[in-house]
Amino acid sequence: MAGCFITFEGGEGAGKSTQIGRLKNRLIQLDQPVLVTREPGGSPYAEEIRAFILGGRAKHLGPFAEALLFAAARIDHLDTTIVPALESGTHVLCDRFADSTRAYQGSVGNIDTTLIDQLEKVTLRGVKPDLTFILDLPAEVGIARAGARQAGKGEGADRFEEEDITFHQSLRQAYLAIARAEPKRCVVIDADREPDAVETAIWAAVRDRLPQIAQDAMRPLDVA
Incomplete structure (x- = not known):
């Protein structure tokens, strides 16, 4: 059986890395093979x-x-990375994917939707996520979180983190529009909550949308 492809999207400071790590731990507890990767990169x-x-x-x-x-x-x-893992039966959890290009460069960067569609067709060659989580929170909250994280690591803002608040507010709306356009694939998660509550919501959606990878989900699991 091929692995499931799950992507995490959202603005800066939405907590994608944290929640990917938590979902990875849950799947490992269920003896499910899992690979974590990211974009750009991977x-x-x-x-x-x-x-x-x-x-x-x-x-x-x-x-x-x-x-x-x-x-x-x-x-x-x-x-x-992605296709070989999926073909081997490994579930792939990816921090950002094609929706980020559609949101950042397409909607906020004002690239024509038709052009983005054509670029996706050539790039993805039919590969699409089985499930996409869009971690949603006010842009102001996300930027504050990202700034605190950078300060803690002694790092500066990257190319997109340094954009103004209007950019990030537009980005949030772009992601919500993607979710409205593809409700069968996308699940919007309120990320303006404690990590445990966000994790619970994500796991409930996995059990509902992808029961094949949560086959032992009725067994109690420790919260990471």
Whole structure:
């Protein structure tokens, strides 16, 4: 049986990494094979492109050039990491995927939807997530969280974190629009709560949408 492909989307500071780690732990407790990856990145060449984009070196080229770079990274990520894992029966949890390009460069960057559709068709070649979680919270809360995280690590803001609040508010609306357009794939999770509550909501959605990977879900699990 092929693995399930689950992606996590949302604005800065939404808690994607935390919740991916928690879902990974739950699946491991159920003896389910699982791989965690991220975008941009997830493969050697894609990680090089990640450093280039998030370092701000492509910003002056504009949203379309950034979208092309994300697509190039995504192709290598799919070929090298995601598809082989899924074909081997491993479930893949990915921190961002094609919806991020649609939201950041498409909606906020004003790239025509038809062009984004064509780019996805060439890049994804039929690979789509089985389930996408959109972690939703007010942009102001997310930026505050991201800033606290950066301060704790002694890091500065990346290419997108440093954008103004209007950018991040538009980004939130873009993600909600994606969820409305594809309700069978996307689940919006209120991320403006304690991590335990967010985790519980995510696991309930996994059990409902993908019962095949939560086959032992009735057995009590420890909350990470």
